[in-house]
Amino acid sequence: MWPDGYPHFCDIVYTLATQMEELNKLIWLMIIDSYGLGEELLKMSYKTLIRMVKYMAPPSGKFESGLFPHTDKPISTLICEDKISGLEIEVKDDKWLRLSNLSPSSFVFMVGDPFKAWSNGRLKSGMHRVMMGGDKDRYSIAAFAVPNKGTIIKTTKELIDDQHPQLYKDFDFMEYFLFTASDLAKRFNSNQQIDAFAALSPPISN
Numbered sequence: 001m002w003p004d005g006y007p008h009f010c011d012i013v014y015t016l017a018t019q020m021e022e023l024n025k026l027i028w029l030m031i032i033d034s035y036g037l038g039e040e041l042l043k044m045s046y047k048t049l050i051r052m053v054k055y056m057a058p059p060s061g062k063f064e065s066g067l068f069p070h071t072d073k074p075i076s077t078l079i080c081e082d083k084i085s086g087l088e089i090e091v092k093d094d095k096w097l098r099l100s101n102l103s104p105s106s107f108v109f110m111v112g113d114p115f116k117a118w119s120n121g122r123l124k125s126g127m128h129r130v131m132m133g134g135d136k137d138r139y140s141i142a143a144f145a146v147p148n149k150g151t152i153i154k155t156t157k158e159l160i161d162d163q164h165p166q167l168y169k170d171f172d173f174m175e176y177f178l179f180t181a182s183d184l185a186k187r188f189n190s191n192q193q194i195d196a197f198a199a200l201s202p203p204i205s206n
Helices: 007-034 113-118 173-179 190-198
Strands: 046-055 064-070 076-081 087-090 096-098 108-111 128-132 138-147
Touching: 007 046, 007 076, 007 138, 096 128, 113 173, 113 190, 173 190
Parallel strands: none
Antiparallel strands: 046 138, 064 128, 076 108, 076 138, 087 096, 087 128
């Protein structure tokens, strides 16, 4: 995991990754239980990928985009931030809400596009971005739940009924992941890509 000479660092990262994975599973259980469903989602074969990110402070007096607006492509993402704010969530009317003053023990849970499809659109994969200001660099650690190759994302049947017709076809996760990097996907906003790829009534490109 790291070149020789940093065993203490490796142990800390491994412990953090393991605990973030357990917290992610707990959140999944809470969501599943809120719909009165079984634990089929937890049986999905996936791996947790950890990414450490440093966002550089912009020039004095300016705000700059540290990460462009997007939805997440894994099932879900768990984010651990330092005390430097910057993460923003798109809310209604194209407005952005900055997550600031989070406690050091706070984590941000983001629903990914496959989770949206699994829930038949009841869960939303929210658009988010990072906007940097001030004179300090920002650090964050993200844990991505990524389905293994060959995993088929299926809308859970219990969330399909007369009032909630099926919105998405079954699809291969890796095929969708590769689609999001294609020229065709670039015709759509990030939050439209899952609909363009898997919706039974796909959107019109921009």
